[in-house]
Amino acid sequence: MKIAIAADHGGFQLKENFKKYYEKQGIDLIDLGTTDETSVDYPDYAAKMAEAIKSGQATLGILICGTGIGISIAANRYHGIRAALLYSDDVARLAHEHNNANVVVFGGRTMTESECFRRMDIFLQAKFEGGRHERRLEKIEQGC
Ligand code: RB5
Numbered sequence: 001m002k003i004a005i006a007a008d009h010g011g012f013q014l015k016e017n018f019k020k021y022y023e024k025q026g027i028d029l030i031d032l033g034t035t036d037e038t039s040v041d042y043p044d045y046a047a048k049m050a051e052a053i054k055s056g057q058a059t060l061g062i063l064i065c066g067t068g069i070g071i072s073i074a075a076n077r078y079h080g081i082r083a084a085l086l087y088s089d090d091v092a093r094l095a096h097e098h099n100n101a102n103v104v105v106f107g108g109r110t111m112t113e114s115e116c117f118r119r120m121d122i123f124l125q126a127k128f129e130g131g132r133h134e135r136r137l138e139k140i141e142q143g144c
Contacts (some may be wrong), residue, residue, distance in 0.1 A: 004058035006032035006049050008042040008071065011064025011108035014116060018062060021117055030058055046074035050081050053102055061103035062120070068107035075103050079141065087111075092119035096126035098133045 003022070007015035012034055019029050032048040034040050042065040052058040061083075065071040068085045075083035083103035084095035095101040104123055106116045 001060055002030060002058045003027065003060045003062065004030040004032055004049060004052045005062040005064075006034075006045040007064035007108065008034060008040050008045055008066070009037045010042075010066030011071075011106070012037050014064050014106060014108040014111075014113060015062075017113055018064075018116070018120075029062070042071040043074040046071050046078075046083075049075060049103060050078035054078070054080055059102070063103055063105045064108045065105075066107060066109040068105045068110065072105045075105070079143070082137070082140075086116075086119040086123060089119060089122055092122040093126045096123050097129045100128040100133070100137060 005015050005018055015031070019031065022029050030052065032052060033045060046063060049061045049063055053061055063071045063075055063083065072083050072085045075081050081103055082099055082101045083105050084091070084099055084101035085105045085107070086092040086095060095104065104120065
């Protein structure tokens with residue numbers, strides 16, 4: 001699995017800590033920026049992530065902004081992107097089992113680092129259940 005990560009300034013520090021967390025497990029995350037805490041616009045990082053997923057450069061994305069909300073809204077504007085804000089442990093599991101999220105989202109200013117790492121582990125251990133959930137995802141992809 002190739003995992004890409006991107007954040008705005010509100011998520012920069014958590015992004016760096018995620019990279020270290022995975023480095024210790026022998027996994028290098030593909031870093032799409034930002035590169036420091038200078039103020040930037042989160043839609044630009046959602047766009048970079050959408051491109052990375054659509055091109056196949058990454059199979060899973062991690063996006064972070066201050067709350068996780070703005071960057072979720074932006075990412076979900078792209079066809080083929082299913083971005084889920086992992087605001088609880090249960091949601092982390094369900095986002096994979098039911099929604100087959102290909103981008104997981106965190107709030108750098110609203111969640112603790114240990115919550116985020118734990119929810120990432122839960123998400124990765126879960127499996128998409130398919131069936132009725134597949135049908136629902138197809139309806140989303142057909143658009144409105
Ligand atoms: C940036 O100040 C902040 O608005 C952004 O990180 C995010 O929380 C938006 O939803």
